[in-house]
Amino acid sequence: MSNNVMSEIRKDYLYHLVMNNERADGRSFDQYREISLETGVIKKADGSARVRLGNTQVLVGVKIQPGEPYSDSPDRGVIITNAELVPLASPNFEPGPPNEHGIELARLVDRGVRESKSIDLDALCITPGQKVWILFIDIHILDDCGNIMDASSLGAIAALMTAKVPAEQYGLGEDWPLPVRDIPVATTVVEFGGVLMSDPDTDEETAADTKLTVITTADGSVCGMQKRGPGPLSMDNIYRIVDISCEKAKEIREKFLDV
Amino acid sequence: MDDKLSFFKDGIRLDGRRPGELRPVKIEAGVLERADGSCYIEMGGNKVIAAVYGPREVHPRHLQKVTRAIVRYRYNMASFSVEERKRPGPDRRSHEVSKVSREALEPVILTHYFPRSVIDVFVEVLQADAGTRTAGINAASVALADAGVPMKSLVSSCAAGKVDGQIILDPMKDEDNFGEGDMPLAMTPDGEVTLLQADGRFTVEEMREAMETARKGCEQIYEIQKKALIDRYSRLEDPKEEGSGV
Amino acid sequence: MDRIDRRVVIPGELLAEDPKKAGEGTYVKDDKVYSQLYGLVNHRDKISVIPLAGKYVPSVGDTVIGIVGDITVSNWIVDINSPYEGLLHISEYPKRIERDEMAKYLRISSSIMVRVKDVDSTKKVELTLNDRRLGTLNTGRVVEISYTRVPRVIGKGGSMISMLKKELNCNMFVGQNGRIWVNGSDEDMDLVLKTILIIEKKAHTTGLTDRIMDFLRTEKEARS
Numbered sequence: 001m002s003n004n005v006m007s008e009i010r011k012d013y014l015y016h017l018v019m020n021n022e023r024a025d026g027r028s029f030d031q032y033r034e035i036s037l038e039t040g041v042i043k044k045a046d047g048s049a050r051v052r053l054g055n056t057q058v059l060v061g062v063k064i065q066p067g068e069p070y071s072d073s074p075d076r077g078v079i080i081t082n083a084e085l086v087p088l089a090s091p092n093f094e095p096g097p098p099n100e101h102g103i104e105l106a107r108l109v110d111r112g113v114r115e116s117k118s119i120d121l122d123a124l125c126i127t128p129g130q131k132v133w134i135l136f137i138d139i140h141i142l143d144d145c146g147n148i149m150d151a152s153s154l155g156a157i158a159a160l161m162t163a164k165v166p167a168e169q170y171g172l173g174e175d176w177p178l179p180v181r182d183i184p185v186a187t188t189v190v191e192f193g194g195v196l197m198s199d200p201d202t203d204e205e206t207a208a209d210t211k212l213t214v215i216t217t218a219d220g221s222v223c224g225m226q227k228r229g230p231g232p233l234s235m236d237n238i239y240r241i242v243d244i245s246c247e248k249a250k251e252i253r254e255k256f257l258d259v
Numbered sequence: 260m261d262d263k264l265s266f267f268k269d270g271i272r273l274d275g276r277r278p279g280e281l282r283p284v285k286i287e288a289g290v291l292e293r294a295d296g297s298c299y300i301e302m303g304g305n306k307v308i309a310a311v312y313g314p315r316e317v318h319p320r321h322l323q324k325v326t327r328a329i330v331r332y333r334y335n336m337a338s339f340s341v342e343e344r345k346r347p348g349p350d351r352r353s354h355e356v357s358k359v360s361r362e363a364l365e366p367v368i369l370t371h372y373f374p375r376s377v378i379d380v381f382v383e384v385l386q387a388d389a390g391t392r393t394a395g396i397n398a399a400s401v402a403l404a405d406a407g408v409p410m411k412s413l414v415s416s417c418a419a420g421k422v423d424g425q426i427i428l429d430p431m432k433d434e435d436n437f438g439e440g441d442m443p444l445a446m447t448p449d450g451e452v453t454l455l456q457a458d459g460r461f462t463v464e465e466m467r468e469a470m471e472t473a474r475k476g477c478e479q480i481y482e483i484q485k486k487a488l489i490d491r492y493s494r495l496e497d498p499k500e501e502g503s504g505v
Numbered sequence: 506m507d508r509i510d511r512r513v514v515i516p517g518e519l520l521a522e523d524p525k526k527a528g529e530g531t532y533v534k535d536d537k538v539y540s541q542l543y544g545l546v547n548h549r550d551k552i553s554v555i556p557l558a559g560k561y562v563p564s565v566g567d568t569v570i571g572i573v574g575d576i577t578v579s580n581w582i583v584d585i586n587s588p589y590e591g592l593l594h595i596s597e598y599p600k601r602i603e604r605d606e607m608a609k610y611l612r613i614s615s616s617i618m619v620r621v622k623d624v625d626s627t628k629k630v631e632l633t634l635n636d637r638r639l640g641t642l643n644t645g646r647v648v649e650i651s652y653t654r655v656p657r658v659i660g661k662g663g664s665m666i667s668m669l670k671k672e673l674n675c676n677m678f679v680g681q682n683g684r685i686w687v688n689g690s691d692e693d694m695d696l697v698l699k700t701i702l703i704i705e706k707k708a709h710t711t712g713l714t715d716r717i718m719d720f721l722r723t724e725k726e727a728r729s
Contacts, residue, residue, distance in 0.1 A: 100358040103351050115458045212455065222466045225442070225457035230365035232451035235470060242463060296558065314560050314588040325627045367516070369532075369541060372562070374627045376588040404516050404543040407559025407653070411532065411541065412517025448517055485515055488543055492513040492557065495709065 006206045014207045018193035024203060025054075030244055032199040037154065037256045039162040047163025047178065051155040054201065055145035060137065060155035062163045064178070066126055066170050067134040077124020077132045081110035083139040083152065090144040105149060108226055109139060109156045112184035112215040115223040119160065120179050126172060133165060135178075146201035149213050153186035158257065183257050184223055185249035186215045189241045191233060196241060198248055212238060214245035218253060266422040266434060273434075278427045281417065281476050286397065286487035288405045289494075296406025298487070300398040302417075303431055304388030309398035311406040314376035328373035332361035334395055336384040356392045363396050363416065363445040363454035369409040378408060389435035393417045396445050396454065401484050405491065413484050414453055416445035417476035419469035421459060426468045428476045442466070444473040448481050511709070513557075514540045520552050530554030545709060557709070561587045561652035561682040563630045567621045568639070570647060570684035571632065573611050579604060581611050583619065586649060586682040589628045593619060597633040599640075616642040618678060618686065645676070645688030648698050650705040652683035657708040658701060665704070665714055672721050673697050696724055 017024060027033065033054030042048035047062035069076060083106035085093040098106070113119060124133035137159070139152045163178040190200045190208035197204055200211065210231030215224035222242060227233060233241075266273060276282070282303030291297035294310035301307075317323045334357045338345045349357075360382070368378065380403070382395040393416035400414040420430030421440035435441055440459025446452050452470075461469060514520065520531060521538040528551030530542045540546075544556040563569065563585060571583035571591055581593040595607060602610055611617065618639050623631040634640065650658070658679050659666050670677055675689030675697050687697045700717060707713060 098351075100354050103354045104358055107351060107355050111458050115460065217460065220463065222457060222461045222463065223459065225455055225466075226359065227452065227455040228359075228362070230362045232366040232447065232453045233455070235450060235452060235474070238452060238455065238470065239467060242466060246463060295560070316588060316590070373560075373588060376628075405558060407542065407544075407556045409530075409541040410516035411534075411539070413515060488515050489513055492709075495557070495706070 006203070010203065011207050014203060015193050018195055023197065025201065027199075029195055030198045030248065032248065032252070033201070035154070035252065035256065037158055039158050045159075046166050047159040047161075049155040049158035049162070051151045051158070053147060053151040053154075053199065055143060056148055056151050057141075057143040058148055058151040058155050059140045059142055060152065060159045061140070062156075062159045062178075063136040063138070064163065064165050065134050065136070066131050066172070069125070069129065069132040073121070074129040075125045075132070076121040077119070078134045079110065079114060079119060079121070079137065080134065081106045081113070081137040081139070081156070083109070083141070085141050085144075089141040093141075093144070104226070104228065105152060106139060108149060108186065108213060108215070108224065109137065109153050111224040112153055112186055113137070113156060113160065116182040116184035116215070116217045118157065118180050118182040118184055120181055123179055124165075135160075144202065146203075146205050147188055147199050149188050150186050150199060153184070153215065154252065154256065157183055157185070161257065183218045183253050184215050185252050185257070186213055186224070187245040187248045187252070188213045189244055191231075191237055196237065196244065198244060212241045214242050214249075216246050216249040220246050220250070266427075266438070267425070272427065272431075274431055278425060279472060279475065281429045281479055282431060284397075284480060284483050286401060286483050288401050288487045288491040294402070294406070296402040296404070296408070298398040298401040298405060300394050300401075302390055302394040302397070303429070304386060305384070305391055305394040306386040307391060307394040307398050308383050308385060309395060309402040310381045311378065311399070311402045311408065312381070313378040313406070314373035314408070315379070317375065317377040322377070323375045326374055327370035328368075328376045328378050330361055330365055330368060330370065330378050330380065332357050332364070332380045332382070332399070334360055334382045334384070334392065336387060336391070340384045340387045356395075359454055359456060360392055360396050360399070364399060364403065364414055366451065366453045367400075367411045367414055367447060368403065369411065372409055378403070389430055389432045390418055390443070393443050393445065397480055397484060401487055404488055412447045412449070413481060414445050414447055415477040415481040415484060416443065416454060417473055417480055418443040419473040419476070421461060421465060421469065426465060426472050428472050440465075440469070442469045442473060444470060444477065446474065446477050448478075450474070511711075512546045513544070514546055514554060515543050516541055520546065520554075526552045528553030530556060556653050558651060559653055561585070562628070563587055563589060563591065563621045563624050563682070565621055565624055567681040568678075569619060569621065569682040570642070570678070570680035570686055571617050571619050571682075573613050573615045573617065576607050576611075576613065579607075581607065583617065583632055585619075585630070585632075586652070586680075586684055587630075589630050591619065591621070591630040591632040593617075593632040593634060597622065597631075597635050599635050611641065616647055616686070618642060618680070642686050645686055646694055646698065648685050648687070648701055650683045650685065650701060652681065654705045654708045655679055655681060655683055657713065658685065658704050660714060665717070668714065668718065669697060669700065669721075672718075672725075673700075692728070696721070699724075 036052045045061035046064045085102045190211040192208035210229035285301040290299045296311040396416040422438040442457040445454035527538045544554040575582040583591040619632040622633040673693045678686045
């Protein structure tokens with residue numbers, strides 16, 4: 001998260017780079033750091049994925065258990081998303097209940113999955129009004145080197161796409177793969193020194209203080225958006241960011257989530 | 260939403276509005292005695308009150324920033340404000356709403372005048388009817404001005420939504436619950452966006468249309484906010500009202 | 506010439522196209538002057554905005570009324586009706602005293618008339634008592650109003666305060682921080698405090714001095 005203090009010299013340096021059309025690690029403004037994705041890394045989980053985005057590392061585990069449905073949707077499954085910003089991952093993270101950054105992260109990942117309707121909640125009903133499958137998406141940040149949002153979102157959908165509903169364990173028939181109908185991908189852009197940069201690293205996140213996360217679906221629709229951080233954005237830049245995001249999300253989807 | 264219910268009848272919404280029309284908005288500045296600044300707003304069925312305290316000393320002290328004031332924003336829903344009683348106290352949703360609302364106001368507050376202090380914004384939702392966060396931001400913005408906090412401008416906020424494939428302004432409860440998308444936005448009068456969220460499903464063209472629609476709503480709300488502050492002053496000025504004999 | 510055009514403005518309202526006109530309570534963006542406050546426009550050489558509300562921020566040279574809140578090793582910590590507390594160092598007491606007798610000279614809860622000696626960029630405020638006109642307030646009463654109303658209580662060229670002192674036979678001191686000290690007979694003090702609260706409420710109305718004058722006359726007639 002971007003609440004660490006940054007020296008003026010460092011910030012000036014980043015400005016200087018931007019003026020020369022450069023980034024500290026040599027990327028172009030819309031270029032992502034190298035992404036690697038591994039699924040099925042946690043055998044105890046029903047679905048899991050480890051994402052590396054540059055040096056940022058995130059582990060997402062999905063557990064699926066039978067439980068009670070919500071009273072206002074008695075015949076639909078339940079999704080519960082949680083993020084742990086554990087102190088191991090950054091000097092800025094502290095132990096204790098999730099702070100607003102953790103809550104926002106979890107809710108944005110949740111929004112992507114939910115609003116894209118990628119999970120058919122009707123298919124997760126066991127006994128209407130009594131028993132449904134509950135999907136726990138747990139995001140564990142291991143190393144925060146910037147943009148844990150995109151890494152978490154990618155990890156979540158990858159873990160879901162490879163998850164199996166553990167029916168046998170609960171005497172509910174054979175295990176079956178969790179049906180995933182859409183592939184939401186979150187992409188984050190910061191505005192800094194008048195330019196738009198995709199996939200900010202820690203320094204860029206700190207210097208820019210405002211970012212826009214756009215979550216798009218496989219057909220290029222926007223299913224979630226959130227401006228994060230204490231600065232404003234112009235409408236023109238928002239439009240540009242949405243265009244960049246659609247394109248980047250498409251690349252990520254094709255490269256890592258192609259089914 | 261599967262029971263093919265239509266949100267329009269002859270192009271008019273179920274509550275009688277045209278697609279680009281706001282619900283009635285009523286704003287009153289300076290409604291609380293103890294607070295340094297306050298505001299009450301009704302936006303459709305939403306009834307929201309905002310109070311500002313500060314700049315004042317920060318407790319605990321380690322939260323102080325030596326170069327500027329910090330801003331805290333607490334969005335809270337009264338347990339009786341919704342259909343089914345809400346458990347009192349903050350939940351995850353209200354933490355998130357508080358965060359993005361604070362970030363919607365921070366761009367305009369001139370915090371550098373008040374190093375080491377805090378500006379506290381408290382927003383209580385007394386009755387909820389879709390759009391509570393936008394109502395809260397509108398009220399908070401007026402309450403900040405009322406408290407004498409230096410600002411670059413006010414911030415105005417409202418949402419656009421999508422129902423039956425059409426973009427609408429300021430969704431009411433049913434349109435929010437059963438519609439295809441919701442996009443709350445806040446902006447300054449010169450068009451800087453300070454809050455943007457979206458859920459549902461929008462094509463890129465729809466997203467742009469929704470933003471333009473919300474912008475028009477914000478412009479109308481801005482005029483109402485402005486009038487509320489000017490009316491408060493004439494209330495202060497009118498000697499008849501307080502009957503002190505002067 | 507001092508002209509309050511009495512127009513109420515809100516933050517972000519355009520005031521002038523000439524950046525040289527930017528005065529207190531305004532800011533410049535793209536060579537235009539905007540208000541940064543909810544307040545009244547004041548045209549002089551420059552355009553400024555007089556706030557209708559807000560918190561007192563100390564500046565050097567202000568004389569204020571403080572209340573001692575705590576005593577540390579070598580400072581009295583003084584509440585000055587501001588987001589910032591003031592520090593009164595032992596060496597700023599008018600005579601040399603020992604550390605262990607600080608509480609003997611200024612107890613917690615004492616009211617003092619002090620001057621702001623220094624304010625640094627982080628708003629650390631240092632106070633002084635070291636002037637004959639400053640000191641402890643042991644008699645009379647202190648009332649608190651918004652600091653934004655202080656100029657009205659003083660009046661143009663001190664007209665309001667002189668009138669109050671004269672009409673009511675009271676000693677008065679108005680601190681820049683909105684605290685006002687009054688000393689006189691109980692009956693007179695009651696009336697002064699009542700009048701001050703009226704001034705606070707009606708600070709921005711026209712013909713204030715005349716109306717206060719009428720009010721005092723009526724009240725005094727009612728008394729006799």
